[in-house]
Amino acid sequence: MLSFWEKNTFFSKIDVVIVGSGIVGLTAAINLKKYNPGLNVIVLERGFLPWGGSTKNAGFACFGSPSELLNDLQSHTEDEVKQLVEYRYKGLLELRSLLGDDNIGYEPLGNYEVFSDTDDELYAICANKLDYLNTLVKDIVGKDNVYLPADADIEKNGLGNTSHLILNTAEGQIDTGLMIKNLLGLAQSLGVFTLNGFLVDRIEDSSSGYYIVGDGGKVSFNASKVIIANNAFAARLFPDIDIKPARAQVLITQPVDGLILKGAFHADKGYYYFRNVGNRILFGGGRNLDFGAEETFSDGLTTIVQNRLDEMLKSIIAPYTNVVVDHRWSGFMAMGTKKSYILERRQPGLVLAVRCGGMGVAIGSLTGKQAAELIQEEF
Ligand SMILES: Cc1cc2nc3c(=O)[nH]c(=O)nc-3n(C[C@H](O)[C@H](O)[C@H](O)COP(=O)(O)OP(=O)(O)OC[C@H]3O[C@@H](n4cnc5c(N)ncnc54)[C@H](O)[C@@H]3O)c2cc1C
Known part of the structure; x- marks a missing residue:
C-alpha cells in the first residue's frame, strides 16, 4: 500500500498520465510541458528502462522504398501515399530538430533496397517507375532524384547474391540508444516525472477524469487526462482497438x-x-x-x-x-488491418497514440506531438 507521503508526493494533482515511455510517450510528454510548463505530467513505464520498440529497433530513419511505395499504390490513392511519405519525412525532421542530429547519432548514409537474382521481375517494375517515384516525393523531400539505381554499390559494400540496388539518397540511420537516452533526459529537464516498473492494469472513468490502476491492483490514483502510448500493448487495455x-x-x-x-x-x-x-x-x-x-x-x-x-x-x-x-x-x-497509425481522442481527456508499425523512428515524434496537441486543447 502507498504511504500518505508517497500518495501525496507522487500521485496527487496529476494533470496528465502518459502510459508508455517510448518515442511516442516521451515526445508527447515533452511537448505538453513545452505548451504548458505548469502541467503535472507523469509517464508510467512497465520496464526498468523503456521496454518497447523504441529501445529495440534497428534505427532506420526511412520514409519509403520503391517496392513499398509501389505496393502501397495498389491499395491507396496517390494522394494517400504522398500523405504517408510526407508524414514520415516530417516526422524525421521533427525528431532531428527536437534533439539535434548529434544527439540521435544521425548519419545520412542513404538506404538501399536490395534485389537478389530471384527478384528480377520486382526490380524491373521498380526501375521502370523510378522517374515516377522521384516526381512523387520531390516536393516532399525538396530534391530531385531521391531514388537512384546503384548497382555499382553492390561490390563497394561487399554484398553477395545481389543483382541490383536502388538507393534512397534522402534516408539515414540513427543511434537508437542515444535517441531514447536523450529523449528521457529532455523530458526530465522539463519536469516530466517518469515512473519505471509501473504496469498499468486498467483505466476507468472517474468523477475527476480517470482512475489509473496498476501494479497488479496495488496502486490506484486519479489523473485529469490520459495519453495511451504503449504501442501494441494498448490492445490489452482496450481490446476493441485494431492492433x-x-x-x-x-x-x-x-x-x-x-x-x-x-x-x-x-x-x-x-x-x-x-x-x-x-x-x-x-x-x-x-x-x-x-x-x-x-x-x-x-x-x-x-x-x-x-x-x-x-x-x-x-x-x-x-x-x-x-x-x-x-x-x-x-x-x-x-x-493493424490498416497501415496508418492510430491518433484519436477516444473520449474527452483520453487520447490514443499507438500503432506506429515498423516506422516509429520516422513517425513516433510527430505522433507524440500531435497527441500532446489533442490533450492541450482540453486545458
Ligand atoms: C526489432 C525492431 C526493429 C525496428 N526497426 C525500426 C526502424 O529501423 N525504423 C523505424 O522507423 N521503426 C522501427 N521499428 C518500429 C519502432 O521501433 C516502433 O514503431 C516505435 O518504437 C514505437 O514507439 P512507441 O513509443 O509507440 O512504442 P514503444 O517504444 O513500444 O513504447 C511503448 C512503451 O509502453 C510500455 N508499456 C506497455 N504496456 C504498458 C503498461 N500497461 N503500463 C506501462 N507501460 C507499458 C512498454 O514497456 C514500452 O516501453 C522497429 C521495431 C522493432 C521491434
Missing part, C-alpha cells in the same frame, strides 16, 4: 575487421533489414517465415528465424569475411 503485436528479432555482430558495408539496406519487401553500426553489422527480420509465431506478446528468439538470419548474414551481407554474432534480441511492433 496486433508483431515481434521482430534482431542480431548484432562483433566488430568486423575490414567491414566495408556502410549505410542501411533492406531486402524482400522490407522483411529483412541490415546496416552497419560502426564496424558491426546489425541485422533483423524474418517475421514472414512464421507470421503466426511472431504475433505474440512474448519476448523470445526462434530457431527458424535465427537460422535464416545467420545464413543470410554469411551469404549476402558479409560473404567476404568471417562474422561472429555478438548478441541477439527481440522487440515488438504494433500492426
Whole structure:
C-alpha cells in the first residue's frame, strides 16, 4: 500500500498520465510541458528502462522504398501515399530538430533496397517507375532524384547474391540508444516525472477524469487526462482497438575487421533489414517465415528465424569475411488491418497514440506531438 507521503508526493494533482515511455510517450510528454510548463505530467513505464520498440529497433530513419511505395499504390490513392511519405519525412525532421542530429547519432548514409537474382521481375517494375517515384516525393523531400539505381554499390559494400540496388539518397540511420537516452533526459529537464516498473492494469472513468490502476491492483490514483502510448500493448487495455503485436528479432555482430558495408539496406519487401553500426553489422527480420509465431506478446528468439538470419548474414551481407554474432534480441511492433497509425481522442481527456508499425523512428515524434496537441486543447 502507498504511504500518505508517497500518495501525496507522487500521485496527487496529476494533470496528465502518459502510459508508455517510448518515442511516442516521451515526445508527447515533452511537448505538453513545452505548451504548458505548469502541467503535472507523469509517464508510467512497465520496464526498468523503456521496454518497447523504441529501445529495440534497428534505427532506420526511412520514409519509403520503391517496392513499398509501389505496393502501397495498389491499395491507396496517390494522394494517400504522398500523405504517408510526407508524414514520415516530417516526422524525421521533427525528431532531428527536437534533439539535434548529434544527439540521435544521425548519419545520412542513404538506404538501399536490395534485389537478389530471384527478384528480377520486382526490380524491373521498380526501375521502370523510378522517374515516377522521384516526381512523387520531390516536393516532399525538396530534391530531385531521391531514388537512384546503384548497382555499382553492390561490390563497394561487399554484398553477395545481389543483382541490383536502388538507393534512397534522402534516408539515414540513427543511434537508437542515444535517441531514447536523450529523449528521457529532455523530458526530465522539463519536469516530466517518469515512473519505471509501473504496469498499468486498467483505466476507468472517474468523477475527476480517470482512475489509473496498476501494479497488479496495488496502486490506484486519479489523473485529469490520459495519453495511451504503449504501442501494441494498448490492445490489452482496450481490446476493441485494431492492433496486433508483431515481434521482430534482431542480431548484432562483433566488430568486423575490414567491414566495408556502410549505410542501411533492406531486402524482400522490407522483411529483412541490415546496416552497419560502426564496424558491426546489425541485422533483423524474418517475421514472414512464421507470421503466426511472431504475433505474440512474448519476448523470445526462434530457431527458424535465427537460422535464416545467420545464413543470410554469411551469404549476402558479409560473404567476404568471417562474422561472429555478438548478441541477439527481440522487440515488438504494433500492426493493424490498416497501415496508418492510430491518433484519436477516444473520449474527452483520453487520447490514443499507438500503432506506429515498423516506422516509429520516422513517425513516433510527430505522433507524440500531435497527441500532446489533442490533450492541450482540453486545458
Ligand atoms: C526489432 C525492431 C526493429 C525496428 N526497426 C525500426 C526502424 O529501423 N525504423 C523505424 O522507423 N521503426 C522501427 N521499428 C518500429 C519502432 O521501433 C516502433 O514503431 C516505435 O518504437 C514505437 O514507439 P512507441 O513509443 O509507440 O512504442 P514503444 O517504444 O513500444 O513504447 C511503448 C512503451 O509502453 C510500455 N508499456 C506497455 N504496456 C504498458 C503498461 N500497461 N503500463 C506501462 N507501460 C507499458 C512498454 O514497456 C514500452 O516501453 C522497429 C521495431 C522493432 C521491434
